[in-house]
Structures are given as structure tokens and as C-alpha cells.
Amino acid sequence: MNYVSTRGKAPAVSAAEAILQGLATDGGLYVPDQWPTLDFDLDQLAQLSYQELAVKVLSAFLPDFTLAEVQEVVDASYGSQWDTETIVPVHDDGNLHYLELFHGPTLAFKDIALQALPHLVTTAARKMGLNKEIAILTATSGDTGTAAMSGFADVAGTKIAVLYPQVGVSDIQRQQMVSEPGKNTYVYGLEGNFDDAQQAVKGLLGDEKFGAFLKEQDVQISSANSINIGRLIPQIVYYFYGYGQLLKKGQIKVGEPIDVLVPTGNFGNMLAAFYASQVGLPVHHFTVASNENHVLTELFETGVYNRNRDFKVTNAPAMDILVSSNLERLLYFASGQDSQLIAKDMQALQEKGVYQLSDKTRQGLAKFSAGWTSQKQVEETIAETYTKSAYLLDPHTAVAVHQYQDDGEHQTLLATTASPYKFPQTVLEALGEEVVAGAGGLTALAAITKTSIPQQVKTLFEQPIRHRDIIRADQIQSTIENALKH
Numbered sequence: 382m383n384y385v386s387t388r389g390k391a392p393a394v395s396a397a398e399a400i401l402q403g404l405a406t407d408g409g410l411y412v413p414d415q416w417p418t419l420d421f422d423l424d425q426l427a428q429l430s431y432q433e434l435a436v437k438v439l440s441a442f443l444p445d446f447t448l449a450e451v452q453e454v455v456d457a458s459y460g461s462q463w464d465t466e467t468i469v470p471v472h473d474d475g476n477l478h479y480l481e482l483f484h485g486p487t488l489a490f491k492d493i494a495l496q497a498l499p500h501l502v503t504t505a506a507r508k509m510g511l512n513k514e515i516a517i518l519t520a521t522s523g524d525t526g527t528a529a530m531s532g533f534a535d536v537a538g539t540k541i542a543v544l545y546p547q548v549g550v551s552d553i554q555r556q557q558m559v560s561e562p563g564k565n566t567y568v569y570g571l572e573g574n575f576d577d578a579q580q581a582v583k584g585l586l587g588d589e590k591f592g593a594f595l596k597e598q599d600v601q602i603s604s605a606n607s608i609n610i611g612r613l614i615p616q617i618v619y620y621f622y623g624y625g626q627l628l629k630k631g632q633i634k635v636g637e638p639i640d641v642l643v644p645t646g647n648f649g650n651m652l653a654a655f656y657a658s659q660v661g662l663p664v665h666h667f668t669v670a671s672n673e674n675h676v677l678t679e680l681f682e683t684g685v686y687n688r689n690r691d692f693k694v695t696n697a698p699a700m701d702i703l704v705s706s707n708l709e710r711l712l713y714f715a716s717g718q719d720s721q722l723i724a725k726d727m728q729a730l731q732e733k734g735v736y737q738l739s740d741k742t743r744q745g746l747a748k749f750s751a752g753w754t755s756q757k758q759v760e761e762t763i764a765e766t767y768t769k770s771a772y773l774l775d776p777h778t779a780v781a782v783h784q785y786q787d788d789g790e791h792q793t794l795l796a797t798t799a800s801p802y803k804f805p806q807t808v809l810e811a812l813g814e815e816v817v818a819g820a821g822g823l824t825a826l827a828a829i830t831k832t833s834i835p836q837q838v839k840t841l842f843e844q845p846i847r848h849r850d851i852i853r854a855d856q857i858q859s860t861i862e863n864a865l866k867h
């Protein structure tokens with residue numbers, strides 16, 4: 382099995398090469414050229430630990446990695462940095478099952494992939510005989526930056542630089558970033574919003590002079606964003622794990638199809654569910670939940686992708702996005718691997734901001750539907766779920782819960798993407814309580830809901846601030862070059 386580009390104009394590469402490169406040379410995204418065979422049966426799932434399952438799934442999607450290499454990655458990624466031994470517990474509420482993906486170091490689901498990515502990248506580099514330092518440069522709306530730094534902190538042979546916008550990140554996210562102690566971490570606040578930060582990083586990566594600088598410094602740049610296949614593969618694991626937990630509790634029979642419901646932004650999490658279904662997970666239906674930036678709802682309802690609309694800053698900020706990158710990987714399969722069509726549509730998106738799906742592609746998406754949830758509905762859903770079920774939702778998860786429909790027939794696995802303690806201000810507001818900033822928000826939420834503040838953020842606001850730089854877009858190049866210089 383190799384990895385090929387969705388746009389068809391780049392050579393096929395091994396998994397190791399795909400992970401190191403991030404994006405394919407033709408601007409497309411790497412996808413497997415065939416589906417691997419998993420070496421377990423569904424009826425074994427109830428017995429496998431998270432780590433055992435991770436070894437099996439990762440081995441299948443990384444055929445050029447040895448079993449010992451995969452085992453090392455898994456050992457380093459899913460150990461004591463998680464606050465529960467099961468890594469991904471499942472909380473049941475009738476036919477709805479919350480797949481809790483937020484028990485890692487930064488309290489959001491991105492930890493699942495970003496605890497593994499540094500080890501995947503360094504192993505890939507070793508396999509390729511690459512002796513360069515690896516630098517990760519990432520723009521973040523909050524969760525990717527914190528999770529990527531937590532993963533890459535003090536990993537030998539790597540450096541990570543994160544740019545976050547001055548507007549849009551939560552108190553907790555900002556404090557997590559500016560207090561990051563890793564010696565190889567560089568954090569900069571950027572004057573502007575997330576789009577400005579992302580634009581600045583993209584501009585830098587395409588800059589010739591910056592390329593020459595990297596060459597001279599012997600640095601390899603890689604990506605921690607979910608365009609990297611190394612971020613998607615670890616996410617396939619938890620859908621199988623969740624299915625195994627439903628089996629274990631007798632909530633489904635072996636082979637019984639389930640529904641999957643995912644709060645979606647860049648489409649990485651949902652794509653992982655689709656990949657799981659392609660290699661054997663029985664899925665009846667996928668529901669894509671969006672916030673007020675509902676470009677995807679429109680796509681699944683009308684077949685038209687149109688990014689020409691206002692960008693909204695919402696109370697589920699990790700899903701504030703108008704160009705959902707990983708959708709390209711789904712459309713590639715839905716169109717019957719039609720890379721020419723994908724290249725054409727993506728060019729139209731770049732140039733005009735809009736494209737229309739073919740009838741064939743729409744037929745390929747028959748198992749998908751979508752819906753969107755307003756900010757007000759997010760707050761109502763948090764309050765209602767807490768009152769009815771005594772379960773506290775973060776705003777992103779609430780976006781998905783509002784879209785839940787019990788068909789009385791299928792069990793639903795819902796990707797629960799962040800801890801409510803990562804967004805205490807929004808949760809307090811939703812519960813009709815006084816909103817308290819900073820550390821006070823954590824203690825207030827704990828007192829009111831009689832839950833405990835997660836270990837991961839208990840002393841967050843007592844940590845010294847280590848990164849104070851606020852920069853303008855025109856200072857990015859010199860700032861990053863200084864950070865990466867030997």
C-alpha cells in the first residue's frame with residue numbers, strides 16, 4: 382500500500398514519506414491507494430485494550446513501519462499522560478454514546494493524534510535516513526497549537542513554532558500556550574484573527590527566501606495540521622475502540638451497524654470515521670454537525686460548496702472554518718478516485734470560492750447528512766443535557782448533540798471533542814451562572830456542577846508565562862528564522 386495525491390499529479394510515496402511531507406507536491410492530500418486489511422475480527426474488539434488496538438490499526442496503515450516501531454510510537458503516545466487508563470472512555474445515555482476523546486494533556490481530542498505525531502515524524506525521518514532537524518510551523522485557532530506543543534515538547538531533533546491570533550482563543554487555550562515549558566517550543570501571538578495567522582504561515586511556507594534559509598540551516602519543515610496523514614491514522618483507532626466498548630456492554634451485536642455523529646471543522650475527525658468504515662467498521666449513517674459557519678451543511682444538502690460568506694467567530698471556535706481541508710479526501714473517494722475532477726474543483730474553490738459536486742459524487746455521499754447549530758442552541762443544549770442527564774458538555778460537543786436524532790434502531794457514537802473545562806466561560810454562561818475569567822472560571826464550574834477540575838488544568842494559571850511575544854504579520858519571517866537558526 383502506498384499514498385497517492387487526491388489531485389493525481391504527484392508521485393506515489395510510502396507512509397513515512399507522506400508523513401514527513403505533509404502536503405503532496407501538487408497541492409493535494411495524501412490518501413491510501415488501497416484499503417489495508419486489519420488483522421482482527423470485530424468480535425475480538427471487546428477484549429482489546431486501546432494500545433493493543435492502536436498497534437493493529439497503525440500497523441495496517443503504516444505498512445513500511447516495523448511492528449517494533451509502531452509499538453514504540455503507541456507506548457510513547459498512550460501512557461501516563463492520559464488521565465484514564467482506558468484512554469477513551471464511553472459514557473452512555475440511552476442509545477447515544479459519548480466517545481470521550483478529551484482525556485489527554487490539553488483536554489481536547491487533538492491530543493489523540495498529536496501525542497502520536499511527533500513519534501511518527503521522527504520515526505519516519507529515521508527510516509528515510511534523514512538527519513535534519515524537523516521544524517513544525519503551525520497556525521492555530523487554539524486546540525491544535527496547545528496539543529501540538531504538548532506532543533512535540535522536548536522531542537529530540539524537533540522544534541515547534543506556533544502562531545495564535547490575539548482574537549478568538551479562550552483564556553485556557555492562551556494560558557496553555559504561553560506557559561508551555563518545552564525548550565524547543567516557540568509561541569507568538571499575532572495581531573489579527575485566525576485567518577490572518579493561517580495566511581501568514583502559508584505565505585511563509587511558499588516563500589523562496591525562507592526555503593533557502595531552511596536549506597542553509599538544514600531544517601526539514603513538516604505540518605502538524607490534519608492535512609498530514611499522520612494525524613488522521615491515529616484517529617481511526619477510537620472509532621473501533623468505541624464499537625468494542627458497545628459490544629462489551631452488550632449494547633450492540635457483532636456486525637451491527639451504528640451511526641456516527643461528529644462536530645466538524647476541518648473534517649479530520651469525520652474522515653477518520655469514514656476511513657474506519659472503509660476498513661470494516663459497520664456504519665449505517667454519518668452526521669456532520671457544524672456551527673454557524675455552516676458551509677458543510679449546505680454542501681451535503683445542495684451539492685454546492687460556497688465559501689463566499691462571512692466568517693463568524695462563535696462559541697465553538699475550533700469549528701470556525703470556511704475551508705474544510707479534509708473534505709477533499711472524502712470527495713476523492715466519493716467521486717470514484719477521480720483526481721482530475723478533484724483538482725478542477727479545488728482550483729475553482731481557490732479562484733472563485735465555489736464548486737458544485739457531480740451527480741456521481743453526490744451518490745457516493747449517500748450515507749452522509751449534515752446539520753448546523755446556532756450559538757444560542759449550543760447554550761440551550763448544554764443547559765438541557767446537564768438538567769436532564771447530569772452530563773456536562775463542552776460547546777463543540779453541544780453542536781453535535783443538538784443534531785442527534787434517535788431513530789430507535791441504531792446506536793449512535795458521538796465524538797465528544799473537548800472537556801467542558803476547556804471552555805468554562807461558555808459553559809457557565811449556558812448554565813445561567815456568573816461568568817468568571819481565568820482560574821476563577823474553573824473553580825466556579827467545579828463548585829456549581831460538583832465535578833472536579835481535571836488534573837491537566839488544575840494549576841494552569843499558577844504556571845509562569847514563558848512566551849510573551851506579540852508580533853505583526855510583517856515580522857513573522859524574521860521571528861521564525863531567529864527561532865530556527867542554529
Ligand SMILES: *Cc1c(COP(=O)(O)O)cnc(C)c1O
Nearest residue numbers: 524646647648649650699777798
Ligand atoms: C478541532 C476541533 C474540532 C473539529 O475537528 P475537525 O477534525 O477539524 O473536524 C471539534 N471540536 C474541537 C474541540 C476541536 O478542537
